[in-house]
Amino acid sequence: MKPSWGAVIFLIWSGAMACRFIPDNPDGAQLYAEKCASCHGAQGEGLRQLIPPINDLRRLQVIGDSLPCLLRYGISASPARGQPPMPAFPELEADDVAALWGHLFSLAGQPEARFTLADIRRSGCMD
Numbered sequence: 324m325k326p327s328w329g330a331v332i333f334l335i336w337s338g339a340m341a342c343r344f345i346p347d348n349p350d351g352a353q354l355y356a357e358k359c360a361s362c363h364g365a366q367g368e369g370l371r372q373l374i375p376p377i378n379d380l381r382r383l384q385v386i387g388d389s390l391p392c393l394l395r396y397g398i399s400a401s402p403a404r405g406q407p408p409m410p411a412f413p414e415l416e417a418d419d420v421a422a423l424w425g426h427l428f429s430l431a432g433q434p435e436a437r438f439t440l441a442d443i444r445r446s447g448c449m450d
């Protein structure tokens with residue numbers, strides 16, 4: 324059977340439309356592995372006195388809504404604690420940060436924690 328041009332054009336068009344509407348769904352575990360694990364460790368365990376652990380629920384609760392700001396602007400060194408600065412990650416967009424934030428809670432034993440764009444906006448550091 325000879326395919327009709329109308330059908331071919333429809334398929335190309337619908338494929339293009341589908342791509343436009345598939346949300347970019349960043350993977351927090353993958354982002355963590357790429358951008359954070361080299362310092363904070365594969366499980367967020369930190370590195371001796373040098374890099375703080377970030378798989379601790381209490382710490383994550385204390386950090387709270389300032390997490391997006393920490394990632395956007397980095398953290399200056401804490402010489403008193405012997406800690407170097409943490410780099411900024413200005414390339415991370417709000418949905419990347421939401422996914423990463425959820426992954427930190429997974430590392431802290433709370434895999435059901437979810438963060439939305441509204442949570443990110445509340446930080447005032449990203450829109």
Ligand code: HEC
Pocket residue numbers: 355358359360361362363373374375376377382386390393394398399400401402406407408409410412423
């Ligand atoms: C180059 C090493 C390095 C990388 C990469 C890095 N961090 Fe950090 N991070 C640090 C250091 C060092 C500190 C402590 C800074 C200080 O207080 O002096 C820190 C602190 C933090 C804190 C605050 C901890 C607390 O208890 O106050 C969080 C949260 C955090 N990092 C998350 C992340 C996330 C998420 C990523 C990946 C997007 C990341 N870090 C990538 C080195 C790094």
